[in-house]
Amino acid sequence: MPSLRQLQYLVALDDHRHFGRAAFAVHVSQPTLSQQLRTLEARLGASLIDRSGQDVQLTPLGRDIAARARGILVQVRDLSDLARRAGKGIGGTLRFGVTPTLGPYLMPAIVAGLHREQPDLRLHIREGIPDDQVRQVMRGELDMMLCPMPVDATGIVVEPLFSERMFVIAPPDHRLAGQKDIPASELKGEGFLTLDRRHHFHRQTRDICEQLGAHIMHDYEGTSLDSIRQMVGSGIGLALLPERYMAAETQAAEVVATLDIAGWNARRSIAALWRTGAAFSDGFHAIAEFIRAYVNETA
Incomplete structure (x- = not known):
């Protein structure tokens, strides 16, 4: 199963369309982000990133998964906020x-x-x-x-x-x-x-x-x-x-x-x-x- 961290990396790459800028945004090295995204693709058994051109693009499936990943990450953040603020007004x-x-x-x-x-x-x-x-x-x-x-x-x-x-x-x-x-x-x-x-x-x-x-x-x-x-x-x-x-x-x-x-x-x-x-x-x-x-x- 994909990890939340891997989904965060995919969303960052979708936002920035550049491995270096995406890695900087999520506070990891570029090799770490690239390797984790390859692991994500292997786990899903599908290509999510089109690496054939000069510019980084997500495949159609990659865009769909990134869109769903955004929703998942927001819900996880809401769960954390709910627990942190419970009973505190x-x-x-x-x-x-x-x-x-x-x-x-x-x-x-x-x-x-x-x-x-x-x-x-x-x-x-x-x-x-x-x-x-x-x-x-x-x-x-x-x-x-x-x-x-x-x-x-x-x-x-x-x-x-x-x-x-x-x-x-x-x-x-x-x-x-x-x-x-x-x-x-x-x-x-x-x-x-x-x-x-x-x-x-x-x-x-x-x-x-x-x-x-x-x-x-x-x-x-x-x-x-x-x-x-x-x-x-x-x-x-x-x-x-x-x-x-x-x-x-x-x-x-x-x-x-x-x-x-x-x-x-x-x-x-x-x-x-x-x-x-x-x-x-x-x-x-x-x-x-x-x-x-x-x-x-x-x-």
């Missing part, structure tokens, strides 16, 4: 994913509040691309995450938490700055800054630009909300920024102007995610409720 270290368009201005207060209420709980915060982090939750590499909705995934609990308004910001000397009840048609042809296309934030900005007849300025993609705000303040273009970010950044009003668009109601919704059937699901629900309550209290 909310405690231990959680691998917590968050989008960079949310974490910097929401998580400091969340972390501090949770630590006061649950001192045995520790959050290992990882900022990343929401789409990538959803896959990491499905694989058991993250326990829980916060991200914008919608989320297209199976085997995931999606717990809506809150929504927030999206403001249009402009340089302080923009032709529309300071005006009241600006018709949305005035934004036609304007250029909007945003993050790169891997972010949900980019997709929402793109959709709003299409509605307005505006366009995204691809040559000036930001790496964070701060960088977008600063580029807008320097006069490069317009942008969308979330309500809670604007409230948290006390200098935002000095750098940019918020445009008063008539009938403007753009919003984004934030949810908490975790694997369906996760051993710590009650704890994840409690954390999600804490975040929802905090946002409602500070709205």
Whole structure:
């Protein structure tokens, strides 16, 4: 029978498509990983790895077995988590994913509040691309995450938490700055800054630009909300920024102007995610409720 370690090696090779990088990811030498995978193939009596080309590829059977191995490894991890946390309430270290368009201005207060209420709980915060982090939750590499909705995934609990308004910001000397009840048609042809296309934030900005007849300025993609705000303040273009970010950044009003668009109601919704059937699901629900309550209290 295959060992769990061998299944872990096969999954690592599927992820990295390179023996050296896969070995590094699972903390063994390349010869050890290669030998164990050959042993796995011998035990199963089948070829799992196509070694004929320059690039490492799994055979069709190898891909199927790697996909099932992921599920097995997640279930084993859940069993370990269940045993470790049994009777301890909310405690231990959680691998917590968050989008960079949310974490910097929401998580400091969340972390501090949770630590006061649950001192045995520790959050290992990882900022990343929401789409990538959803896959990491499905694989058991993250326990829980916060991200914008919608989320297209199976085997995931999606717990809506809150929504927030999206403001249009402009340089302080923009032709529309300071005006009241600006018709949305005035934004036609304007250029909007945003993050790169891997972010949900980019997709929402793109959709709003299409509605307005505006366009995204691809040559000036930001790496964070701060960088977008600063580029807008320097006069490069317009942008969308979330309500809670604007409230948290006390200098935002000095750098940019918020445009008063008539009938403007753009919003984004934030949810908490975790694997369906996760051993710590009650704890994840409690954390999600804490975040929802905090946002409602500070709205």
